[in-house]
Amino acid sequence: MKNTKVIVLILLISMLAVFAMGCGDDRPVINVYNWGDYIDSDVIKEFEDEFGIKVNYSMYETNEDMYIKLKQGGSSYDVVIPSDYMIERMINEDMLLKLDMNNIPNMEKVDEDLLYADYDPTNEYSVPYMWGTVGILYNTTMVDETVDSWDILWDEKYADQIIMLNSQRDSLAVALKRLGYSMNTRDVAQLEEARDILIDQKPLVYAYLGDQVKDTMIAGEAALAVVYSGDAVYMIRENPDLAYALPKEGFNLWYDSMVIPSSAKNKEGAEAFINFMTRPDIAAKNTDYIGYSSPIPEAIEMLPDDLKNSDVAYPDSDLIQNTEVFKDPADIVDVYDRIWTELNSH
Amino acid sequence: MMKRTSYPYLAWILIFTIVPLFLVLYFAFTTGDSQNFSTFIFSLDNFKKFFTPIYINVLIKSINLALVSTILCLIIGYPIAYIISREKPKKRNAMILMFVIPMWMNFLLRTYAWVTLLGRNGLINTFVTKLGFPALDLMFNEKAVLLGMVYNFLPFMVLPIYSVLTKIDKSLLEASEDLGANLMTTFRRVIFPLSLPGVITGITMVFIPAMSTFVISSLLGGNKSNLIGNLIEQQFRWTGDWHFGSSMSIILMIFILITMALTSRFDKEKEGRGRGLW
Amino acid sequence: MVSKSLKKLYTFLIFLFLYAPIIILIVFSFNDSKSRGVWSGFTLRWYVELFKDPAILKALYYTILIAVLSSVISTVIGTFAALGIHNMPGLSKKIVLNLNYLPVLNPDIVTAVSLMALYRFFKLEFGFTTMLLSHITFCIPYVILSVLPKLKQMNKHLAEAAMDLGATPFYALRKVIIPEIMPGIITGGLMAFTLSIDDFVISFFNTGNGVSNLSIEIFAMSRRGINPTINALSTLMFVSLLVLLLIINKRTEKN
Secondary structure, eight states: OHHHHHHHHHHHHHHHHHHHHHSSOOSOEEEEEEETTOSOHHHHHHHHHHHOOEEEEEEESSHHHHHHHHHTOSOOOSEEOOBHHHHHHHHHTTOBOOOOGGGOGGGGGSOGGGSSOTTSTTOOSOEEEEEEEEEEEEETTTOOSOOOSGGGGGOGGGTTOEEEESOHHHHHHHHHHHTTOOTTOOOHHHHHHHHHHHHHHGGGEEEEESTTHHHHHHTTOOSEEEEEHHHHHHHHHHOTTEEEEOOTTOEEEEEEEEBOBTTOSOHHHHHHHHHHHHSHHHHHHHHHHHOOBOSOHHHHHTSOHHHHTOTTTSOOTTTTSSEEOOOOOGGGHHHHHHHHHHHHHO | OGGGGGHHHHHHHIIIIIHHHHHHHHHHTEESOTTOGGGOEEOOHHHHHHTSHHHHHHHHHHHHHHHHHHHHHHHHHHHHHHHHHTSOHHHHHHHHHHHHGGGGSOHHHHHHHHHHHHSTTSHHHHHHHHTTOOOOOOSSSHHHHHHHHHHHHHHHHHHHHHHHHHHSOHHHHHHHHHTTOOHHHHIIIIIHHHHHHHHHHHHHHHHHHHHHOSHHHHHHSTTSSOOHHHHHHHIIIIIOOHHHHHHHHHHHHHHHHHHHHHHHTTOOOOOSOSSOOO | OHHHHHHHHHHHHHHHHHHHHHHHHHHHTTBSSSSSSOOOOBOOHHHHHHHHOHHHHHHHHHHHHHHHHHHHHHHHHHHHHHHHHHTSOHHHHHHHHHHHHHHHHSOHHHHHHHHHHHHHHTTOOSSHHHHHHHHHHHHHHHHHHHHHHHHHHSOTHHHHHHHHTTOOHHHHIIIIIHHHHHHHHHHHHHHHHHHHHHOOHHHHHSOOTTOOOHHHHHHHHHHHOOOHHHHHHHHHHHHHHHHHHHHHHHHHHHO
16 A cells, blocks of 8 residues: 555645646736747747736647637637638638727838738738748759749659648649649639649659648758748758749749637737737847748848848749739638548548 | 445436537538537438548548558567467566557657658668668658557557467466377467457457547658548548538447447457556 | 577567667657757757747646546546446446447547537537546546456455444445455556546547647647657656556556
8 A cells, every 4th residue: 555655645746746837827818829830939938028918829730720720619819820811711700800900009010012901901800920922942952953833743753752731722722823723713623623633643742741841851851842931941041952933833922910819818918919029129030030021121121131131031023923812712612621632532 | 325326427428428429420410510500400411422432432541551450460469479478477577568668658759759760861761771772762651651550559459469368278288289289280279269359359459549540640641641530630620521520430430330349249358458558 | 499589589579669769769869960860969958948848848737737637536436436337237237338338449539529529519618628528538437447347356245244333334435345446446547647648639629728738739749840859758758657657567566
């Protein structure tokens, strides 16, 4: 029985330790729900210290993932950072609260060209967080030719060297653009055609990855990958053999913005957080850390030269002509879902 | 009076085991907005949808992988269970403990460990290329998923076989030898038949988790092709179609019930072998 | 002779297969480089980083809290349930035992989604409570399964004798029955504790609002890519579980 006592003692001690860890924190809380690897955690700490608000931070992998989590209820988040088309859907489905712009004075620091965008035409729901493109990252030691077309992802020379994005809209967009269609097509036949060429491509694909792509490309384990521009910046920094190209058939231009879901419990806290993230010095620090493109000109000025002058992060305007921004498929979301599931299941 | 002490548990099992299963059943046979119970209407569409080639193929692939990994576990696991069971009690306990220890590590970490080993520039390939061979394709394919399954579930096969083997009466083996049977015959006619209950338990214990896993396939399979577990996960977490997800859960359950029914006829002793495995 | 060395080789290979990944995880937790194939010097910085990572610390807190609470609660409910089941007449005993097997035999993912449907139906907020309830649910059957055999072994007449001698049923329970089945209760409780610590699938589906456990955190980290802090975390978890195992083993040897 002596050992029983030892075990009970261990349990009690660990219980006490746990309670000690949990207690003593009665600050107000905000629940922030963001993409994985998409914030500098020091920035969160600074916010907590400055405002006395505790940030409960959690992460999702894709827009769809986040949307379902919110939609099915049973959880409340105060700040979420979805992409354009998802914001459009959430506005249409009454899932967002209007922001009180008086609490977000830093809104005026945001590049005016990015406001009143199609996904939030009245500019009442969202504050831009980051933006970027989707292109091809390639390893120059493995790819000799010029990369300027999505076609290269179907080139058998690179069998088992190609990484696709494990994200519904992004992967379908690649196929749709290669076929010369709009990435917002509402034509089921076109979507099915896109699915079919992606199925054809499968034997050449090494994997469908999310953030894991970064390690894999930095380690030189694959030749080509479809990536977000911000991740490209980070990867090129880590491995100078890598380069980023925007295909001539056209590509996706995207915006991630901060919004407040209608389930929010601490709207003032959320607005304080959004305002804080939009403050130029904070935005600069955050941008420097994650590598994505900031929507705040003053913040860009504060970035180190290699980032500030990067044409991956801040391409010349003539490079971003042939772009499309995602729109919400609205009533045909289930078609997109079906196409994606069928592709995955093949 | 003693009967009543189980009432809290009976209430618990009613609320947290029986009601949920009926809810899944209810979801499976209805369609509508998954988030709004008032919109549900009775329908067999989810099952009709499932019985189309694309999803049937996923089911077949899952069964296939689960079967292959079960067979591999049996082929690899039986000899080691046998070897350990023939050791002296003290050594044998130590060895079986050695078998259990890795299972105490978080199973995600155990699976994740293979990522470090299998990657194109991972440890195995570093070693292989140093020896002058071309790098192998070990990651993000079905072989990797299979390896992950065998690695994770091997102890589920070994432990039940081992525990049956140690219980075999030694005098039976001696009798068999005395009657002139050689080792092979003794094994074939005496040991193996007697160890069948363990083998059957092992098969169930490996087949069920292998059939329903979604973690191993998503970590080592590179999301290229779904297993039934991935499909269910996606319906609940990505597309939000709980009805379709529930119907697949029901199909998965039926499958497993069939497996259990088939195997339980052999399995005379049911003990608390499950995820715990002490 | 050949067969003997063959046996040894085979045993060695199997244990190599079982331990190689774990040893490599542990070794690389001390590696001074983020990349996987290369050794570039000894460091403890991943351990330092681990303890600075608020997400991991929070997950650790929830993991332990939930493991402690769910093992205690499920041990209490399960022990009383076992007492009741033990005294049930044949048929209802059979039914209850079979029901008890349901969560044990059901694939994790089915248990997970069925619980998710339940919480959704009752409009519960996903988070700590739902995760705790789910853990208790899958732990109870294991407690029952480890207490029942001890009850079977116990001499039926012990409790009766106590009561004949004037003990109240509660006194008999406390002084006679419980001590008799204590080993089973402790085994059950510890089993519940480890199952809870190790659970991923059921927690993954039934949590929300930033509540996560280590498994969920590890899954998220491994989806993001190689991160040596995971190795550091696994080393620590492995070592602490090893210690716990040794304690238990000592205990069972004594019994």
